[in-house]
Amino acid sequence: MLKSDNLVSSRQFFIARSFAWFMMLLLGARYFQIQIVEHEIYRLKSNTNRIRKVNKNAPRGLILARDGEILVDNYPVYVLTAIPGEMKDKGSQFKLIADYIESDSSIIHSNYKKYYRGRFIPTRLAKDMNFLQLGNLEENKLNLEGVYYDQIPERFFPNGVRAAHLFGYVKEIDRSIRKNLKNKAAYELGDLVGWSGLEKQYEAFLMGQRGTSFYEVNASGREVGTASELDDTRPIPGNNIRTTIDLQLQLFCENLMNDKKGVILVGDPLSGGVLAATSAPDYSPDFFTGLITESNWKDMSTNQDKPLLNRYIQGTYIPGSIVKMITQAALLKQDNFDKNNKYHCPGFYQFGDRIFGCWFTEGHGSLNLVEAMSVSCDVYFYKTVTELSLENLYDTFNQFGFGSKTNIDIPNEASGLVPDKSYMSKRYGKSGWSRGVLLNLAIGQGELLVTPIQVLNYINLLSTKGSSPNSHFVFVDNLPQNVKPELSSDIWSNIHNGLRSAIISSNGTGKKSDPNFNDFLVFGKTGTAENPHGDNHAWFVGWADYNEKKYSIVILLENAGSGGAVAAPLAKKVFEKIIENSRFASR
């Protein structure tokens, strides 16, 4: 039946057999390439394939008051997260979640979009979950595949201190923020970064080191256990920073400034540390924690009273009479100036064809330098300052740090403005201004602009005769070098006399600031700055010598009227609080 014979030649046989073995050899060679030559590449790949890295944010360091009380703390909050790759039907799950936590599914959806970073990376859906909400979710866990919750440390403010401008706030890093960070490598999306205030300035100290956990996951991304061969690293909390803030004084000043607009700064001239700093109105420090709604933000950012402005470093004000000590120093530096020489104040001064008025229109009569300081006579300075050049005055302002940043340790400080010849020529043209500028500058009016922190530093320098260290909020080892005005001791004591006289003489402008307490010696100067935009700003600046300590103070009340009438009484309250505190402390 199978009649035809097989006629395959041995050549055909050889070729067929060789072909079969050649195929095997080819396959073997490919396996050799992958398994032996490129083994290391694939070994690494297989490890990263199955291991998921999960970051644990480190709690940020605490911000403490000078005596160790906690000003800014961490508080664990529950956040609801979802792993996108594990969710079955996002739309309906978002709706369910919204029902359980009594939120709106569109909010959850927008959060999801905002925080989405990858299919297997937990994505935040909602924050600040309470136990009732968590309970609801837990009960319905079966419908919520891929939905988890997590604890994250968040900032909270235990002692009721508002100082939002000082502390600043932290921001969660998103793509656009990360792009602009200097040390990108240290941050991942979702980490917190200090965005303003101390949080920003001391970011390197506060941030801590994130911890990493490794989980073994299967192809659908579900965790099936920990990866035993990789060690988890625990998050290392950030370092605490101790501020120079005196908790009681800070709270007291914040209360004083309720319903007011302005600044209170209290400092320690001997160390340069700031004891209290308020900028009013301000905002609650947890305003930026959590999610800000659009309308909240709009209200805040368009508020006429500018609560977002940190007035003591960013507010630039006309100083008025509080800078007369600069003029005083500049005059005393002149060899031919006689401080005892009396000048007559009729209440005004005619300079060329212009009339410059004294704030006291009835006139102060004849006064010498100390008397002029005591009553803050303008005409005395109009008359004497004509012996000075604009450069003389400008240099002295510079010597006390005006016109440049104080290098205080919170960011975004303004530098203010001290006009010189070139500034005036630029602004008004070469012949557009006259020596009248000099007269304005002498009494702190005109183009001059200062920040309250510059003023505090200036007071510190005056009280320590030029040796006060740089102003600062945090105890650090390497303070920046402060300006150091060099004046003879005669000049210093003349300035001190004038400031003391302003408090204790019967018609001294600052006498309402004196708490009249034994050994509590107040030196001070009021200012009423003419404000082209509205009512006058009231200033009180000065310091108190008490028990070998010094307390400097700067009070600014916007649109509040006369410094002597409204700012000085406020200073008195602060001084009384200082006395009370120190007696309490010594007891």
Added chain:
Amino acid sequence: MINFKKLNIIETPWKIIFSASLLSSIGLVALSSISYQSPSIVQNPFFKQLFFLIFAFAGFLIAFLTPKYLIHKYAYVIYSLGIVLVILPFFGATHAGTYRWLNIGLPFNFQPSEFAKIFTVIALARYLSDNTINIQYFKSILIPILIALFPSLVVLNQPDLGTALVMISVIFPMLYWSGARPFYLFLLVAPILSILTAFNVIAFSIWALIIAAVIFYSNTKIISGAGYFFGNVFFGLLSRPIWDMLNPYQQNRVLTFIYPEKDPLGAAYQIIQSKTAIGSGGLFGKGWGEGTQTHLKFLPVQESDFILSVIGEEFGFIAIVVILIIFGYLISSIIRNSFLSKDKFSSLSLIGLGSILLAHVFVNTAMTVGLIPVKGLPLPFISAGGTFLVTSYLMIGLIMRFSINYSD
């Protein structure tokens, strides 16, 4: 009818069934590794494979004990019945968008296209042994081509590109075995390559040069040579419309093969994961049950098409070499038996069946390491899979029967 007396035990090539069993044992070890977390026995690939091995052994016995003359006599009848069987699934329900499976009232589905390979080979062997082929005349090879082409086209429409390609490719070794000059086989294959290379200008130019060179050295007459050359160019121009005829999933496979990095979670996922599994196995592998790629389910269809990835990851290059040597030995033995066969029908059947095995081994093994695009072709004896396992052992039974040199 079955003639036990004539079955010569000494002449029976036991090494063939031994090689196959050895490969199945290796497969069982790998399957047991991925099975331990299976929830039920029915879903457990290891037990499933054991269960099917019983059927496979029965199939082997039936094929082995069927007299050769019966197979020879009814070759065309089997072929016709087979065609009907392959067409049947088109009248049933689709499974995952394909018509590959036939529900036969068992808990498992039946895949007739696997059998199609066998009856195609038998029918081809019958035709080629009955007729003297003069391959220089296209007319004389028209029928064998049609014999292979018809079931291939049906299977291609199921759609099962892999099996169809295996089926059509069988014709080349079988024609060669029946005395066709390699040059004419080249002429047969050339149009296909013309179509494939036409997508790239450079590849097409090189290919055209090769055709020209082959035609030149084969001393073909100028007119037929030129005609053939331009015929190929014409096929090349056809390639674009043919490409548009392909299913998106087939286009996708080709594209994924050319650009695997384009879509790591899509079609290329399988190749990437498989290579990662195999590459991370290294020389000795990660050990039984220790394959992280495998056990964390990064690897899809790991128990069937990608069983070699499991073996490569857990037992390393050593195991792969062993498997390749066993396959090489098996196929080489089949070729040897084919060479030694006294009658042409046995010889052609053996070379055809051997080619099917070799094609499966090559396509599956090469696919798991990204040498060729992913084809849904399992590895004979090792991969889990009901119909395919039974078919493989049926083929072994036939191979052993055809290897015994007696005539009945």
